[in-house]
Amino acid sequence: MTGVDPAVERRRLLRLSAATAGGVLLTASAGGRTAAGDVTVAPAEEVPPTEDLMREHGVLKRILLIYEEAERRLRHGKDLPPEALRESADIIRTFIEQYHEKLEENYIFPRLRKAGKLVDTVDVLKTQHDKGRILTRRILDGATAKGLADEHTRKRVVHAMRSFDRMYAPHEAREDTVVFPTFRDIMPAREFAEMGERFEDEEHRRFGAAGFTGIVDRVAGIERELDIYQLSKFTPHV
Numbered sequence: 717m718t719g720v721d722p723a724v725e726r727r728r729l730l731r732l733s734a735a736t737a738g739g740v741l742l743t744a745s746a747g748g749r750t751a752a753g754d755v756t757v758a759p760a761e762e763v764p765p766t767e768d769l770m771r772e773h774g775v776l777k778r779i780l781l782i783y784e785e786a787e788r789r790l791r792h793g794k795d796l797p798p799e800a801l802r803e804s805a806d807i808i809r810t811f812i813e814q815y816h817e818k819l820e821e822n823y824i825f826p827r828l829r830k831a832g833k834l835v836d837t838v839d840v841l842k843t844q845h846d847k848g849r850i851l852t853r854r855i856l857d858g859a860t861a862k863g864l865a866d867e868h869t870r871k872r873v874v875h876a877m878r879s880f881d882r883m884y885a886p887h888e889a890r891e892d893t894v895v896f897p898t899f900r901d902i903m904p905a906r907e908f909a910e911m912g913e914r915f916e917d918e919e920h921r922r923f924g925a926a927g928f929t930g931i932v933d934r935v936a937g938i939e940r941e942l943d944i945y946q947l948s949k950f951t952p953h954v
């Protein structure tokens with residue numbers, strides 16, 4: 717039998733009492749001001765765990781696009797600041813491999829295996845996580861001024877980025893369209909909601925108050941440096 721996790725319940729109550737203390741009012745819609753001038757705040761909507769994982773895939777996708785640009789520059793002998801590549805691989809390591817994939821491996825995959833759902837797919841996804849870590853190690857090792865100046869290392873880095881992109885595009889697409897929807901189907905509603913809270917707590921424990929937004933800001937900084945931030949650049953002239 718599964719009951720409410722007392723730690724999760726305690727945090728929920730703490731959040732509620734903090735939000736209602738000091739005359740700050742909660743409204744069901746967007747925040748604003750009451751007639752008396754009190755500031756109102758919208759309640760922090762809990763992000764479902766699957767949506768949380770999917771927006772993390774958005775970060776992964778943006779790094780795949782950075783790798784694509786980095787690979788293009790290296791193949792054409794164009795300038796690539798090694799720090800930009802290093803920072804990208806570091807986000808993959810700390811945010812995707814050590815956080816996002818750990819959530820999948822600790823919470824999503826075991827539940828699917830236990831329910832006898834997508835068992836073969838889950839095995840492949842886990843193997844791909846392991847391979848991804850090997851590729852990230854290669855990219856990090858080569859992402860120095862000396863490394864990128866050396867032809868052998870440069871080729872190794874290009875190959876690692878290409879393999880990473882080739883594997884993770886279908887990997888994340890399969891998780892978004894098949895794995896997460898199936899997971900949601902088999903999860904009891906209350907447990908699903910509690911998992912969302914647990915993911916959020918873990919996000920802030922690891923990445924501070926800025927959490928996900930802080931990571932997105934770091935990615936945007938790299939995109940600006942490589943001149944691929946402007947969305948309109950990708951609109952075709954048709």
Ligand SMILES: [Fe+2]
Pocket residue numbers: 817820841845887891
């Ligand atoms: Fe995954």
Ligand SMILES: [Fe+2]
Pocket residue numbers: 769773816817820888891
């Ligand atoms: Fe994933």
